Amino acid sequence: MKQPIGVIDSGVGGLTVARELMRQLPKETFLYLGDTKRCPYGPRSEEEVRAFTWQMVNFLLEKNIKMLVIACNTATAYTLTELQETLNIPVIGVIEPGARAAIKFSRNKRIGVIGTEGTIESKAYPNALVAIDQNIRVNSLACPPFVPMVEDGILSGPKAEGIVSNTLQPLKEMNHIDTLILGCTHYPLIKDLVQNEMGSHIQVISSGEETAREASLILAYHKLLEKGNASPVHEFYTTGDIEKFRLVANSWFEEPVRILKSVQIEHVPSSAY
Incomplete structure (x- = not known):
């Protein structure tokens, strides 16, 4: 069996x-x-x-x-x-597999992390990233609207695009990361929306x-x-x-x-x- x-x-x-x-x-x-x-x-x-x-x-x-x-x-x-x-x-x-993947792809050692409030507050990703490479700089952003949006099946269309755009605006204003970790397993379901919003120059990483x-x-x-x-x-x-x-x-x-x-x-x- x-x-x-x-x-x-x-x-x-x-x-x-x-x-x-x-x-x-x-x-x-x-x-x-x-x-x-x-x-x-x-x-x-x-x-x-x-x-x-x-x-x-x-x-x-x-x-x-x-x-x-x-x-x-x-x-x-x-x-x-x-x-x-x-x-x-x-x-x-x-978390650790996602951190390793991000370090592998990042060229300038500046990595963004988006996740739930709990994940961001835990500092689990910055800790995992710095444990591998102390020169890594991390910008983190909690994205509370994303999980309810995905759970409700809002994965595309103007409403989803608006939520993603408004939520990611603070991270876009930082404008120096080259890699972004999707620090929640719900987020790959809206990966294309995130990629479009952040731009093609950003490497978006999901840990799956x-x-x-x-x-x-x-x-x-x-x-x-x-x-x-x-x-x-x-x-x-x-x-x-x-x-x-x-x-x-x-x-x-x-x-x-x-x-x-x-x-x-x-x-x-x-x-x-």
Whole structure:
């Protein structure tokens, strides 16, 4: 029996990481849990984020996962170390992989970070960047409107463009970064809007690809890579509105979801934790 990999997020944003994981690890089975009912996590206290994250983790541990991917920057900032020290399975987050990717692409060592209030206040990205290269200069900006916009499926059009333009204006006025980290896994769903607003001279980084690469390396190191040839059956869970979740999932996965007809999206009430 295949042992799955668990992926958790505060909502639909982690689907951007899950898609990259599935692309790079096509033999693996994934269980995705998005806490859409209590999203966004950004404005919440560290204690709330830690409690909610542990509830999601415990739900997936009952399904015998072999690895946990925290596809939420806020949850990564507040719980990664604790989870790594407590659980007996590999646990990875999205912040360090994103930081490494940004440093790789930056030419002038000036990097911007956009994220939720919680992620920005935690200073997790500046700490991760400077830990790698002390010469890096970081400009951070909290973007509270972005997660609700994505969760509501507002991914394009004049309304979305207006929200993105107004929110990013303070960062544009700084005008010296050459690389921008999307410090929330919801943001790749509006990456084109962000790119258009910031300009083609800015390298926009999402952490999904680097996170998936790290997951593959860790699985190989622990000899946990799936070797069978049976097609994986992924499961998607949400604590909130099933149809809204399904709509975003289908729009993001597009062809892979149509091919994987066995994908299941189930409702998980918060009380079930």
